[in-house]
Amino acid sequence: MDISRRIFDLKQTTRGRVLQLRLLEKSQYWSAEEMERYQLEMLRNLLTESAANVPYYRRLFKSLDFDPKTDLRKLSDFSQLPLMTKPHARTLGTDLRNERKNIPHIIERTSGSTGEPFVEHIAYTQMAMEKAAVWRHWKWSGYQFRDNVATVRSYIPTDGQPLIKDDPLRNFRFYSAYHMDDENTEMYVRDMLKWSPHYLRGYPSSLEILADTAERMGAKFPRLKGFFTASETLTDAQRVKLEKVFDARVFDWYGLAEQVVSANECGAHQGMHLNSEYGLWELEKRPYLNDNERMIVGTNLRNHCMPLVRYETGDIAVVHENGKTTCSCGRTLPLIKQIRGRKDDLLTAIGGIAVPSVNFYSLFREYDSVKRFQLIQHETERVELRYVADELSAADSESLKKELHERLGAGMKIELKRTGEFLMNSVGKRRPVLSLIGLSESSQTQSTEDSTTSITKIDTGVTNER
């Protein structure tokens, strides 16, 4: 990392730390009234700024005869504003950006299911909140500064660089998630046995590979206090596997590259706390969702640079069946049960019906011999199942195909391939359910065996959990 980037990162981290100590350590215990008062003030500032300096919102509020200074008396007044979808945001382009050019910001690019990138400008004030929320999350797990954190993500070595890299300041050790074949992963485990991490951090898919390998090797990490997972939906099966193999608990984080909202798990492990100071959560019922599922609609409260108001994330939250929103840890931040699926984790059945990934996770739970899997939809009528298994009988293969046909339509061509070569995206995620429809395969993904990447992306620390 070059020195200017390092200094920039240290500054942002410090701002985040200050915000955590000054605000988040207290606000996690606020009453509902105190939190609503805070959110209302932040929201009014955001919308007032948007009305004055963001062309799209200036036009919108005018057409609705909505003046945030006078018409926003309580939070529920906000729901008269329309939802914003990602395709709409993309077409609006610069009309969503603040005309004041002097707001310091970074640029985040995300690729959506259609493959077109979406560019979000994120103000430093929000970046500080992102860092602060992650600091708080880690603190909830018992993390202490300079605990050993083995990070299996966010480091992509270029030609000639080693697969393992140290960040001595924070005591992080990075392992390339790009190169996790059997031999390298065994080497990672041996290295970790010597280094003895307090935490393992990574995508659920990368930590799952590590867990399978450690189990095979009989490796134990006696100092391990927990896992930090993020950026992919953590399945129940992955959680069970990690906790069983390593005898430590998972602390999951949910966030988006657009940074509209975030949520994370505390030490009571009763669900995910919503970070109410970070963004405004709306959990909406939809006719196509199950009773306890909600569409996540989010509004970041600090990003004046490119506000996304009532942004429909496409991600699904699961609420507790009994309506429980409080946690035994005593923090007042509302609780949901879990995140069920992310918008990109969908396959399309014959006839165009979207089938969320959870349908497949529950199916594979019934096949013990399948250790890991990846379902790839290459075309509207072709889905490939890649899997790692000691053995899969002919009868099991047939019944798996039958079950997949039931979910995806009898006309779907289903191909089974036993291999550990899973497709990865540009930052090393191996999503278990992946649709390539409308994407150019070579530009979006690459095989785990292909190490000729030219991408250099190094994680900058306690951040970037999306």
Ligand SMILES: [Zn+2]
């Ligand atoms: Zn809690």
